[in-house]
Amino acid sequence: MSEAKxxxxxxxxxxxxxxxxxxxxxxxxxxxxxxxNLDVLKTVxxxxxxxxxIRAAHSIKxxxxxxxxxxxxxxxxxxxxxxxxxxxxxxxLKVSNLENAFLKFKGFLNS
Amino acid sequence: xxxxxxxxxxxxxDDETSIRTLLKEHFEKQGYSIFTAANGLKALEQLEEQKIxxxxxxxxxxxxxxxxxxxxxRVEYPITRIIMMTGFVSIENLLVCVQNQVDTxxxxxxxxxxxxxxxxxxxxxxxxxxQHKLNEYESxxxxxxxxxx
Numbered sequence: 001m002s003e004a005k006x007x008x009x010x011x012x013x014x015x016x017x018x019x020x021x022x023x024x025x026x027x028x029x030x031x032x033x034x035x036x037n038l039d040v041l042k043t044v045x046x047x048x049x050x051x052x053x054i055r056a057a058h059s060i061k062x063x064x065x066x067x068x069x070x071x072x073x074x075x076x077x078x079x080x081x082x083x084x085x086x087x088x089x090x091x092x093l094k095v096s097n098l099e100n101a102f103l104k105f106k107g108f109l110n111s
Numbered sequence: 112x113x114x115x116x117x118x119x120x121x122x123x124x125d126d127e128t129s130i131r132t133l134l135k136e137h138f139e140k141q142g143y144s145i146f147t148a149a150n151g152l153k154a155l156e157q158l159e160e161q162k163i164x165x166x167x168x169x170x171x172x173x174x175x176x177x178x179x180x181x182x183x184x185r186v187e188y189p190i191t192r193i194i195m196m197t198g199f200v201s202i203e204n205l206l207v208c209v210q211n212q213v214d215t216x217x218x219x220x221x222x223x224x225x226x227x228x229x230x231x232x233x234x235x236x237x238x239x240x241x242q243h244k245l246n247e248y249e250s251x252x253x254x255x256x257x258x259x260x
Contacts, residue, residue: 015223016133016137016224017137017140018133018140022133022136026129026132026133027129029132030127032128033129055126058171058199062127062198063129065221066220066221080199
């Protein structure tokens with residue numbers, strides 16, 4: 001991440017008309033939600049009902065984008081789009097990419 | 112009926128805690144009273160307990176999704192205004208919104224929250240218009256069974 005945590009909090013707070021403290025709280029909630037949804041994506045297998053997995057990827061995409069964590073959001077979007085057309089090509093790798101982006105953001109938030 | 116002690120009562124429905132919190136903080140700072148629900152079923156429970164002026168709801172949610180919520184609200188709370196938000200748009204979902212007089216649809220991710228602010232203001236204006244018409248009806252035709260919930 002090219003900017004410091006405080007700079008990022010202030011930038012997102014300015015965009016949404018909120019305080020940096022609000023954004024930090026929202027980001028922590030986003031971390032909790034994303035962790036749960038990531039766990040759903042890690043267990044997805046071909047042949048099972050994909051509705052929960054699609055919803056999990058969709059949720060990660062939306063909640064991370066709203067706090068301008070585009071790397072996480074983009075990785076989730078790729079997975080959501082693939083699952084919607086039942087495409088499992090390199091899915092494990094893509095879930096792993098998502099997890100790496102998520103862990104990077106989590107580390108940034110805890111810095 | 113619009114709650115006059117605040118700018119209005121808004122019910123935010125989304126299964127994502129962070130999105131509910133983001134919108135709650137935003138609208139509370141603007142003087143609205145905010146209620147939240149994690150899915151359509153919880154939203155219907157809130158509607159039984161609170162007078163809600165505007166519902167802002169996600170479409171894709173567990174238990175009862177936004178499409179089913181809209182259909183139920185239109186039957187049970189015909190005057191309540193609805194704004195939908197979604198990160199996945201299908202023509203079927205958009206048509207359901209049109210058919211059920213949803214005021215607008217806001218696409219996720221949100222660039223900023225300005226569209227929410229202006230949409231809620233327009234929805235409240237719309238609500239006031241229909242409340243005025245119901246009052247007019249009452250004054251013209253007597254105190255018939257008008258329910259302005």
